[in-house]
Amino acid sequence: MYQIGGEVSFMARKRVRELGLVIGSGTPGPRNAISDVPGVKVGHTTLIEGEGKLVPGAGPIRTGVTAILPHGGNLYDEPVGAAAHVINGFGKATGLAQVAELGVLEAPILITSTLNVGLVWDAAVQYLIDQNPEAAISSPTPNPVVLECHDGFLNDAQGRHVRQQHVLSSIEKCSTKVVEGCVGAGTGMTAYGYKSGIGTASRRLAKKHGAHTVGCLVVLNCGRRGDLIMGGIPVGKLLKDPQTDRMCPRGEDGSIIVILGTDAPLSSRQLGRLARRAVVGIGRTGSVVSHGSGDFVVAFSTVPRISRQKRIFTTRDQLPDKLLTPLFAAVAEATEEAILNALCMAESMEGRDGNLAEAIPIDRLRHLIERFK
Amino acid sequence: MYQIGGEVSFMARKRVRELGLVIGSGTPGPRNAISDVPGVKVGHTTLIEGEGKLVPGAGPIRTGVTAILPHGGNLYDEPVGAAAHVINGFGKATGLAQVAELGVLEAPILITSTLNVGLVWDAAVQYLIDQNPEAAISSPTPNPVVLECHDGFLNDAQGRHVRQQHVLSSIEKCSTKVVEGCVGAGTGMTAYGYKSGIGTASRRLAKKHGAHTVGCLVVLNCGRRGDLIMGGIPVGKLLKDPQTDRMCPRGEDGSIIVILGTDAPLSSRQLGRLARRAVVGIGRTGSVVSHGSGDFVVAFSTVPRISRQKRIFTTRDQLPDKLLTPLFAAVAEATEEAILNALCMAESMEGRDGNLAEAIPIDRLRHLIERFK
């Protein structure tokens, strides 16, 4: 496993809330993670290997896979209600047309780096047919959902180093403890001119609003340094960190993947409404959803499960639309906080050709936050 | 014309930039208004009449019409490239399906209060056939574009008091001087728990980015008081103004209409990409795009004009997509600033049943802004 030297890696990373910055007015769940939604689990496989000059196909490797399971059962057999939303379509996500048409998710959500999409898709098929030997023989073809961000600044992207076992392993390792930072699909990510990665957060609604939970997980790979805003503070401008081409891509481009889970009993139409609110949280962190961004959202509800046999929603439980606004607020806040966590929890990393993605400096960030209190 | 007493109305309103708050890092055009886009003009008809108890159909009246002209010529004859985007579809905007299909706008953009949509649409037809006697006889039917927000907290909405001459007058009065606040379609608006109305702003791109202008005009009618954010400052929480049911609708619902104009030579696909960035600016002011919002965006480019005879884009001038990000940033900033201007420029107003929409207190706002500098 790769280690970058001394000082930087020992600087303990903190979640943004631990730094004293409170996002919005909602209450996080106990883990402040997407796994606060009962049944939801997350797992990562992280691939870090080699250093130095890029040799396409050989390395260095800074990539991975992240899996999100809406529930612990057989998703092909018991899909969950789902919706997808494309904020900016410069991306290679797969499976979303079927999610939109049928309103269900029937596979683990897998996230990886861009050029690995094909191999991860293929591994997902293997996982699904292993679990459901009748699939694509006497039962419909399964629909893998694979999303991606590009990690070519640090990683040998052309090498496509993710293998089937890495995908299966990310699913097996799924747990309610969500690791953030430079893990899984977050391994090679950079954002707002700093090292980035996986971030998560959640909101639990007040009892009067139904006590539902909304959880968010992001793979963060977008934004320019000068644009970064944290809880209203123009951090990107105030940190005034000089940046060179070798220190994070200057590019305004990049992407963000947003996964939203909830136990609110919502139809796919309603989940689509939730998905369309993620951009509110994104915008608040400073992004303008640049031209080159592949910004995709998948939202799912774990209640009710849908049986493949019947594919019937027991819709008695569906929430009236007029109760959705608190859920929309939860989406905006959880997305904003998950993004900030992705930055604050990521450690500095050196990648191909000595490219260096520096972690956002926690101490100076803490000072800034205190100043604005 | 209606006047509310003494103190409040004398408090001079200021644009947010005059209060010392700078939104983003872009440079506004000379007027910091949508009319910085060459050729674009705006006109209002404001209807304020009566006080006291609501008598549906009789008053009191607090409503109006706002017209935006992309150019001073005959729009039916020389349409402009255009796109529309629905952020949240709880609204009654008309004409957008045709804009999406054909990529052109061929009528003045008209904005009014919700229940007036039909009458304003009809008046727009009269305007268009007066100008183009062949329309709908030997030439295609014209496509009025009418957008709306609901003003029922202050206005006798059921009365539908906008008449044909009010619409024609709003078009005639169009000028490059854009009046903000409680005028035109902004007359009866409330937002973030305060009186609201029309706001506008613009950004002029650096020469290296093409020196194009992006202008924005909003009719602002959304958001809860506690949610208001101005340039990152959680104003809504910090002002701590008590609010009763009679003082602005508590409701989280409402709407926003965003009109974007530019002289960048963009295709309708590219204008759609611009339109989809308005939500970034909206989100930054605190809205989560609530369930009841009718949030619609129309974006147009004044270059090139398209001849109805030929309907040919002289596409040599079209911008490459990779140059769009600075335009996206301009959209986000101009939308955010236009929203804040709509609040800061609106005066307090009493409407039906003594409902009182208070203006946001400029002096305390200025103090807050200074504190956060």
Place this chain on the structure above:
Amino acid sequence: MYQIGGEVSFMARKRVRELGLVIGSGTPGPRNAISDVPGVKVGHTTLIEGEGKLVPGAGPIRTGVTAILPHGGNLYDEPVGAAAHVINGFGKATGLAQVAELGVLEAPILITSTLNVGLVWDAAVQYLIDQNPEAAISSPTPNPVVLECHDGFLNDAQGRHVRQQHVLSSIEKCSTKVVEGCVGAGTGMTAYGYKSGIGTASRRLAKKHGAHTVGCLVVLNCGRRGDLIMGGIPVGKLLKDPQTDRMCPRGEDGSIIVILGTDAPLSSRQLGRLARRAVVGIGRTGSVVSHGSGDFVVAFSTVPRISRQKRIFTTRDQLPDKLLTPLFAAVAEATEEAILNALCMAESMEGRDGNLAEAIPIDRLRHLIERFK
């Protein structure tokens, strides 16, 4: 009431099935009409006045309004699930963004000629607030759904002759007996080079498929004469009727409005899937959905009703998606047959400037049909 002379008007019109042409393999309901869906009613107001030269604003008048009621109750209070689909957006339909966002229809569906959309929208508001005095005061603004086709070949379109009482009257006259041909919104329609108007048809599913009914009503205004296909027979080519400019618009342009009702318990997502199948029926009659067509579909389900108080779907009966294909087939067949009925039931009509829209010749059509048996 207008009469065109002698021979033509005495030729009895027949529905296409009475002519011996059976469309598809499904079974129609007892009326072979949209009113076979329990609760659905249709009403028309027909305006025919004057002859001779067009005097814009004065006449001649050949227009009308058609109303479709999904149920006999208060739709604002008890909306029905609904979806909309735009096949080609060169049209001025209103209210569809809100139908798409919320998945409900809360007003009668009204269809009229293009330039009347504003006035009909306004009349719909009057109807809705008369029935619901709290609407737009203490309760949300109602969402009229108005669709249109252009009747300028026969009618003084610029005159906009539809008044509020015509709209209210079309609603009052709603009944389960659906009149076809040159009535209501169909009055001034032409299609496939012949006189056209209103058409309707239905399909009742087999018991094993749920015994649900799908009904369709069209306002038909599209297609070139040579393109007309009836039940596979290239009627347009075989009839070889010479056509001059004064005899029906040659134009390939025009529109079609398709209204689909069903008592199958479907979600708005599923209704959207039904709506997207209407084009199959349209295509089979020969149309290629020309550039100038405003082709819009609205689909609704009468089961379950949704209470505005709760906006909760109260059923657990929602159909699994895998049972939808027979409903899709029913949509395709009912749409195809409704289109053919609109042609076969329309009588010849002379309109402005002596423009003459001839009915399709029933006797020769019958011979053609027999020849192909």
Place this chain on the structure above:
Amino acid sequence: MYQIGGEVSFMARKRVRELGLVIGSGTPGPRNAISDVPGVKVGHTTLIEGEGKLVPGAGPIRTGVTAILPHGGNLYDEPVGAAAHVINGFGKATGLAQVAELGVLEAPILITSTLNVGLVWDAAVQYLIDQNPEAAISSPTPNPVVLECHDGFLNDAQGRHVRQQHVLSSIEKCSTKVVEGCVGAGTGMTAYGYKSGIGTASRRLAKKHGAHTVGCLVVLNCGRRGDLIMGGIPVGKLLKDPQTDRMCPRGEDGSIIVILGTDAPLSSRQLGRLARRAVVGIGRTGSVVSHGSGDFVVAFSTVPRISRQKRIFTTRDQLPDKLLTPLFAAVAEATEEAILNALCMAESMEGRDGNLAEAIPIDRLRHLIERFK
């Protein structure tokens, strides 16, 4: 290579036009193929191996890959304008979100069987980075477009037998001679209860309409036997071929992939309008776009090419929208004829577990066609 015995395989297959059936009134190009669009080429790799009982992972194999090249150059470097349309989203097509966002196609179009999508996507990446070593390092990630239909009735779908060299070979073999029937992605297809495969057709517009060519290629995998219509003749009902479960899937489900190419200089918005007309042709052959169909359309224009450096449309030749209708008619006709060719050119094939997909009987079909002349 697999051979099924005697009689059947010797029955010469004919294109539908050779059988005396003329579809529509348009004129085909010289090859009546998508390659009539200058520069467009098609190549197939066909995999047929083994017989008998299905052993998942081992065979029998009845699958393949089809490649379509819009031009012979480097597509990543010189993309073509493009649009995509989802008729029914029960499918796994990849790359379409980016096509929609950016309006360009920058990779060969690849079609395969469903579960091979991941491996083919990965092979496409290899092809693109071999050709463009800077891709995903110093230049954006390439966007493979892979579409699919399911061939599980005949093929060991779970085995995913397509390898990288098969994909590369399908691209290398691209030529203007388009082979139809059981080749490439068409190898394992069945439709309308018969063996199906690849079909193609084209239309050349009259000089007065611009003399542009529209070409279509389909992979046909949908429809029930009883529903088949050929040029208006209800062939599916009239052939009365008994069908058992072992003889073609009874299922109403399946899919169709439609690729449209043209040399008309169209914007991506306009290509989207073309793509949305393919369903007219599909519907005319009897399909109702069943629930389980993954029906996707990709349309591209070879004029003008777009340089990646500039991404600027360099022409002022873009067609006015009002000239599009003849292109729409060409799309409908070419799609219909390509579908019929896919059936008429496919030979009978036995696949896994002895499943037998019979070719449509050419002789009896010819008799039927003659009878209806």
